[in-house]
Amino acid sequence: MIELKNTTKTYQAGDYTVKAIDDVSLAFRPNEFVAVVGESGSGKTTLLNVIGGLLSYDEGEMLVRDRSTQSFKKTDWDAYRNNSVGFIFQNYQLIPHLSVLSNVEMGLTLSGVDKKTRHQRASELLDRVGLKAHMNKKPSQLSGGQMQRVAIARALANDPDIILADEPTGALDSETSEEIMSLLTEISQDKLILMVTHSRDQAKRYASRIIELKDGQVIEDTHPYQASSRDTDYQLNKTGMSFWNALKLSGQNIMTKKGRTLITAVAASIGIFGVAVILALSNGLNNQIANFERESLASYPLEIQSETVSVEAMMSMGEASGEEREKYPQEQTLLTKTFIEDIEDMQINNAITDDYLNYLEDIPREYIQAINYDYPASLNVLTEFDDEVRAVDRSTGGLETLPGKDENEEFNFVKSKYDLLEGDWPADESGLLLVVDAYNQIDTTVLDSIGISYSDDQEIDFNAVLDKEYQLVYQDDFYTKEGDLYRAPQSQADYEEIYEEANNLDLSIAGVIRPKEDSNIEVRLGGLMYSNQLKMDFIAEAQESDIVEDQREADYHLLTGQAFASDEEDPAAEDFQAPTQMEPPAEAIPSASGAPAEITTPTEAYAMTQASMTKEEWLSYLGDESKPSYIAIYPSTFDSKNEIVTYLEAWNEDAAEEDQVIVTDMAALITDLSGGLMNAITIALVAFASISLVVSMIMIGIIIYVSVLERTGEIGILRALGAREKDISRVFNAETFIIGLSSGLLGILFAYLLTIPINYIIYQLTELENVAQLHPAHVGALLAISVVLTLIGGIIPARIAAKKDPVLALSGQ
């Protein structure tokens, strides 16, 4: 059955070594009751543990059913203990948090026997040791003798070949001892029993063979045996514990320390709780921002300008040129950069061709609220003010076209976005609208320009400005031919004269309007708005005018007689205009009825005679250009804007590079900024809260280590029953898993509960509803993070547990 050949086991204790078993050769019969006796320290327990596979021998050989164990790997020893050996200890070694039945079943569980068979076999054995009625009790509810019977039943569960009993009656009174001994005698009918005992009497009474040890050597053997039979078909059935069983085992263990586990889980949940609250808030705020954008930014148009400089290019103006340069250097040296030389490359010339305009016309109408076209032509609008006639100065504000291709469209738009405070909506193009801001204000500079008198302490009645008159003067009347040149009006007398021209179109203020409360249109200065049709008519007239027809022919400026600036001019030349002048920023936000910076006053008209002007620019200014220089597309909804963007991008995909048109999306720019900021704040806060996750992780590690210390005995028993090292770490990983999952769930629960008062407070402060919202994806991720982090925290203690020496573990070390 079992055979030791010159087996030696040496303990290394500090400097000196102890040969606990010294060159022992013994063979055992398949069924006999062997008592091992000897003085204390003679090596009895060591012999038992070597035979039981709990200790490895150093020299010699051990055969199991004639098979050498020298080639046994760790897991083979585990399987050997599980399949072939049953242990009975002096102090019973039952797992306290499992029922009697589960204790008996454990060995079967480890060898993968199914639940039903397990249950049947365990109850049979409990019946055999007379404890069937107690099988659902916990070990602590039994007497010593009863506990030892449970241990015997457990030792028999896997039907092993060998039962190893180390002083099985050492803790029992004599009467109970006798009962246990008769039970063992009965078992020895068909099994090998090796029993360590201090009592020679007991050995003589029950054992069929007595082996006496002294200093690790056999000094007496009453019934020696020579192994003869050859039995070589010994097969090991590998053991293992499924994660589910580990979970059940640890779950039952945790049930014995509910309070502590709960406190641990609560403490560990703080990190998850913090991150969950931050994510809930940032998720909610992002939703709020998205909603806000949907509602408000829908009114921002998509803009197309004939000439534009990309935002990125503008931003690069103050930055280092080329390679990385140090900011605020110490060196007393001057460095060069070539921003202005490079600006030409940064400038985008959008080819607004007829084809492109037609393409814009084909945008499905349901996507669009209005399209606003602005032309470079400048209207000559005059008005009377303090008995003087003056031109309305568009550079300081006052005149803007209404968005919309035709009257229908522009009035739909303006009516949906503005309230009419006084007067009527214009009946035709001669009607102007006076725009005030949310406080009913108009800037004084604008009032000066559009000729409305005011004094600081006096409010102007809306009725006083209604019907105020203006004159639109056509080019033929505005510019007078003098010889080869033309003259722009300069004196008060000139203005008074042209103000009375019969051809002039009479304009008047038809109504006063203000942006609706929910329109999100911000009026900056206030001023006048006129219909698109008015400008189209003016342009049509201008194209037939003398000055335009003559200017087309002439190569010099008809006001000054001087040559024009060339189109191919070197941009680095001295009269280069800074990009801010190329594209007045006011035009970027056309809804702010402010100051589209086109030039109409005498002084500024004079500026148009500057040498920097090209012929083309001057002609456009006069009105010889029917293509818009600026287009604003107002989407009907936030979603339809994306449709429009897709539609416009399709044009660029098909077009050659020079025909591509860059569309500016101010709203997207704002969105990117705000979204990015929100994400940055979230990341910072989550990183902060994650510190507590790390703290939790360390805490879990410590708690699991404490659990390892407490469950040391259990580790020993499980190992004796055949559990692999892997199964032991699995048991503790299961424990961390339970703690991690519960702390994650608790953290989420607390975070969810906290969102209720948070939302209440935010609502009281801002009237924003349900800002803090936990996203299901975040919940899932946080639970996973909680479990993974605690598992990481538990790895080291679980490894310590797995590496524990089973013999030491059994003695509680």
Ligand SMILES: Nc1ncnc2c1ncn2[C@@H]1O[C@H](COP(=O)(O)OP(=O)(O)OP(=O)(O)O)[C@@H](O)[C@H]1O
């Ligand atoms: N883990 C160990 N490390 C070092 N020495 C050990 C260890 N375990 C046992 N020994 C030594 O090995 C020898 C045999 O010990 P063992 O426990 O086998 O004796 P025993 O006969 O079972 O004693 P007892 O009857 O007191 O239980 C003793 O000298 C003991 O001190």
